[in-house]
Amino acid sequence: MTVIVVFNQKGGVGKTTVSANLAAAIAKNGVEPLVIDLDPQAHLTSLYGVKPKNHQSIYRFFQGASTLSDLIITRDDGINFVPSHLELGKVDAQLTRHKDHVWRLKLALTAEMLSGYGLPIIIDCTPTLGVLSFSAMFAADIILAPVAAEYLALNGAVQLAQTLKGLEKFQARKPRRFLINRYTPGQITSETVAGQLIKHFPGEVLKTRIREQEALSAAVGSGANIFDFAPTSGAAADFTFLLDELIESNLISLSLDLPFE
Ligand SMILES: Nc1ncnc2c1ncn2[C@@H]1O[C@H](COP(=O)(O)OP(=O)(O)OP(=O)(O)O)[C@@H](O)[C@H]1O
Ligand SMILES: [Mg+2]
Numbered sequence: 001m002t003v004i005v006v007f008n009q010k011g012g013v014g015k016t017t018v019s020a021n022l023a024a025a026i027a028k029n030g031v032e033p034l035v036i037d038l039d040p041q042a043h044l045t046s047l048y049g050v051k052p053k054n055h056q057s058i059y060r061f062f063q064g065a066s067t068l069s070d071l072i073i074t075r076d077d078g079i080n081f082v083p084s085h086l087e088l089g090k091v092d093a094q095l096t097r098h099k100d101h102v103w104r105l106k107l108a109l110t111a112e113m114l115s116g117y118g119l120p121i122i123i124d125c126t127p128t129l130g131v132l133s134f135s136a137m138f139a140a141d142i143i144l145a146p147v148a149a150e151y152l153a154l155n156g157a158v159q160l161a162q163t164l165k166g167l168e169k170f171q172a173r174k175p176r177r178f179l180i181n182r183y184t185p186g187q188i189t190s191e192t193v194a195g196q197l198i199k200h201f202p203g204e205v206l207k208t209r210i211r212e213q214e215a216l217s218a219a220v221g222s223g224a225n226i227f228d229f230a231p232t233s234g235a236a237a238d239f240t241f242l243l244d245e246l247i248e249s250n251l252i253s254l255s256l257d258l259p260f261e
Contacts, residue, residue: 002119003109003123003141004022004141004142005136006018006123006125006145006146008145008156008157009127009129009156010147010153010160014146014148014179016043016220017146017210017216017217018144019044020044020220020225021227021239023035023122024226025242026254027077027078029243029254031119032119033079034114034121034122035122036068036123037084037124038123038124038126038133039084039126039127041126042057042085042088044084045084047223048075048223050083053083057082057087059087067112068082069114091131092130092131095131096131105138106139120252120254123139137164142176142177142251142252143175144179145160145176145178145179146210147179147197149180149183149184149189149193149194149212150189154197157178157197161201177251178204179206180197180205180206183209183210184211184212206242206245208242209238210235211238213238218230226239
């Protein structure tokens with residue numbers, strides 16, 4: 001498994017927070033993930049301190065004006081990053097949901113040899129349904145859906161499951177895992193949401209829960225990942241557990257899968 005698509009059509013559930021800190025957890029283990037910001041809001045791009053430049057964003061790829069590889073920025077923290085730009089929002093108006101368009105990302109990841117050797121690729125998605133999110137879903141090996149432990153969370157998760165079901169006409173069902181975020185142990189809402197999710201999606205809810213923690217939003221505010229910002233925090237521990245669980249469940253691997261081995 002290589003391409004981890006962080007998606008939930010519900011906004012503000014923690015997709016960007018999870019993408020950034022999971023990538024940081026992987027990089028901390030000495031493996032360089034590729035992270036793609038596929039959200040026109042470009043939150044991850046600002047978090048990484050990349051100044052918006054439309055000629056260097058993934059919008060160029062969707063315009064057919066650049067390869068993905070040419071858009072990669074190599075960062076000091078071991079993360080390879082493809083930035084977004086507000087203009088990416090035009091893609092959904094300019095490109096129809098034709099198969100040639102929604103498969104393009106998957107094909108490029110393969111053709112440019114960016115996937116295939118087992119190194120993790122993390123795609124932070126937009127909360128809307130359109131060419132961008134469908135491109136990510138077609139490229140996915142696993143769909144990681146953060147769910148905020150709040151009122152109506154289950155409705156959002158059920159809608160997400162329906163969206164993924166709709167895609168099964170076009171591609172085999174992909175493994176998916178729900179990740180409970182903004183969890184407060186012992187709080188009635190948190191425990192109710194966790195219980196409902198486990199009941200509706202048996203075997204698909206990760207054991208790891210990312211707790212509601214001020215350090216996570218403060219880290220975002222200072223443009224840092226949780227391991228640099230608060231290495232001994234509970235939040236850093238939660239993301240370490242998350243990576244461990246994904247590895248133990250064989251959903252991602254941090255070892256190179258070279259063809260001649
Ligand atoms: N576990 C947490 N504890 C505290 N704050 C959190 C936690 N997870 C996310 N947040 C905060 O919630 C807000 C929304 O998170 P984030 O931007 O990651 O969501 P998103 O799903 O990417 O949103 P969008 O749908 O707009 O892309 C941010 O301010 C973030 O700092
Ligand atoms: Mg986001």
